[in-house]
Amino acid sequence: MIKKAPLLLLMIFVVSCSANHAVVRTTKSDPRKTETPVVQRVRKPIYRPATMKNPVAITKKDSPTVGNYSTATEVLEATTRVKATTEMVLAYIENYKSVAKDNMIRTGIPASITLGQAILESGAGTGPLSVQANNHFGIKCHKEWTGPSIKYTDDEENECFRKYNQPSESFKDHSYFLTSRPRYAELFEFQKDDYKSWAYGLKAAGYATDTKYPDKLIGLIEKYQLGRFDAEVLGKDYVPVVNKPIAYNSDVQKYTVVKGDSLYSISKKFNISIDELKRKNNLTDNTISLGQSVIVK
Template sequence: MIKKLFLLLLMIFVASCGSNQSVVRTSQPDPRKATTPVAQRVKKPIYRPNQPKKPEAVAQKTTTTIPNNSSSTEILEATTRVRVTTEMVLAYIDKYKAIAKENMEKTGIPASVTLGQAILESGAGTGPLSMQANNHFGIKCHKEWTGPSIRYTDDEENECFRKYDDPSGSFRDHSYFLTSRPRYASLFQLGKNDYAAWARGLKAAGYATDPKYPEKLIGLIERYQLAKYDAEVLGKDYVSMAVAKKEIVYAEEVERYTVVKGDTLYSLSKKFNISIEELKRKNNMNDNSLSLGQTIIVK
């Protein structure tokens, strides 16, 4: 009996020891988890040297870039208000000068006037009517027009304007418009090379409501030397207005002197109350030398 009791106690003791060791093993923390900081589990962004820049950075750079604009710009006002460069106007002239010269040969309307009006009224081809309807002169439908049209607000809202398949149709109708209306008949009594008279005559006949229309038209013709196309059609030599005005001034105000023995630039400057440098400038002289019989401008 005593032996059985002893064995029972021994078995209970062994069982309790095994149970304590099991609890120790299962409660022991995982050494890998204990040594791994939580921060290292956060995924860091990967840096790629060839990765494109963010859109914000690109946008910021482009906004600070200075555009390479043309050195010469102007604002044209007629059917619409646009800003064009000299290069754009010259390209427009080169594109349509042949049509303007051909119309001059057929109708007598100076090519310079046709080109000048086209540049002014179409914004050198950049205005909405010219871009959308190939209408370079702002020609309205009128009751006789049966072709395609476009609505555009000009003097009044949603007015009807002619639409062309090609700009040449617009140039043709412009010439027909001037030759077929009785109110423009007086224009054809003017010289074909007198663009200034034509510009003022157009305004007087009611072509444009802008009081400055003649000045704008004349300014374009002279600035881009459009009168040379009139001269080509008429078979005449072209003289720019700048040169012509200079010759007129010389004819009215220039005084000349013939050099005699003993004359020097200094003596002539004293005689005619003019500086030596001004004498040289007026006569395109590079030095102070004079020749007997030489004619020079002294006023």
């Protein structure tokens, strides 16, 4: 019995050691499987804006009362050279049409002339004199002026121009300027809605030194249909002006510049070179203004 005891202890020791060993598997692993972890890649969705089945073209109306105008920039040149869009001119007309009509009732000066001159002289309110001095007509000081003034280079360097507290004072002074000077007296013999005679009469009386002043003024009046305000004051029906080439005689033909025109397009339209156009119209560069009359023949 004693001899068997060591043998029993030896058997218990061997069994305990076998339990602590790791189990070794002889089965081969499946070659289609991998132990490397799989990373899922999620593609970022691509944004594609939705398209309309029936797309609608969006257009812009510049004026519901005057007609369709583009917003192209035009050159307005008188006491200064400025650029203004058609929208700016239309807004200017809307702001000062009542003042011009009131002045017509009070003085007899056509509202179309007042507005046309104001647009031309002030660049629709964007010129230096109108911005800095509320002077919308380029009226110089003259010897009788005792109010505030501003220096500005026009025909001569640092000339004296009148300065006003607000634009309406400039409009009122413009009317007084024309009614109080004998040299403009003949203008009041014209019909109150005869803006063409008034335009040429102003130039003849010495209001402006620009030889093309009447054509520029008439061009603006007709482009923006300013004669309708004269008709409103006089209680007449207004007939809109249709701009088209004007033949003065068999030797001379003039064309009124409209939106989109250039010297190049006009030269092609009338089969004349650009240099010849510049020579006939005494142009030093290729700049032309909307409403300007250009000699084409």
